[in-house]
Amino acid sequence: MFSGTSIHSIDSKGRIILPSRFREELGESFIVAKGFFDCVQVLSAEEFEKLRTNIKALPALQALKLQYAVVSTAVEVSPNSQGRIQIPQSIRERVGLSKEAMVVGMDNRVEIWDKDKFETMLSENESDVAAALELLSL
Numbered sequence: 001m002f003s004g005t006s007i008h009s010i011d012s013k014g015r016i017i018l019p020s021r022f023r024e025e026l027g028e029s030f031i032v033a034k035g036f037f038d039c040v041q042v043l044s045a046e047e048f049e050k051l052r053t054n055i056k057a058l059p060a061l062q063a064l065k066l067q068y069a070v071v072s073t074a075v076e077v078s079p080n081s082q083g084r085i086q087i088p089q090s091i092r093e094r095v096g097l098s099k100e101a102m103v104v105g106m107d108n109r110v111e112i113w114d115k116d117k118f119e120t121m122l123s124e125n126e127s128d129v130a131a132a133l134e135l136l137s138l
Contacts (some may be wrong), residue, residue: 002105010101015084022110023079033074037094038117042110
């Protein structure tokens, strides 16, 4: 399970350090793809295969749209000796990643967000979070 949030810089080559606890769980190589919102998602090969299987089980048109949006962007990456991974420029541009990024553990995946976009998303969703908490009866 991935959890926690940290701030990291993206270098001029599009590389970012993933926390060691995340790299250990992801394995020697893993998948980087466009996320479901304006983020990059990082998944183990096993989790990516589950996602692909679930997408293929959808009605044909919905499956095709998700394949274009997510599967077509997927690349296999391996961390270098400093623990950095390369995020392809096409994905960085699609999600608007700049120099400062948030690395966010999200249960079965890791997300990488532009820091400003992440903070905006959190503040815009505060009322939705409050409503969801009510459903949990906490």
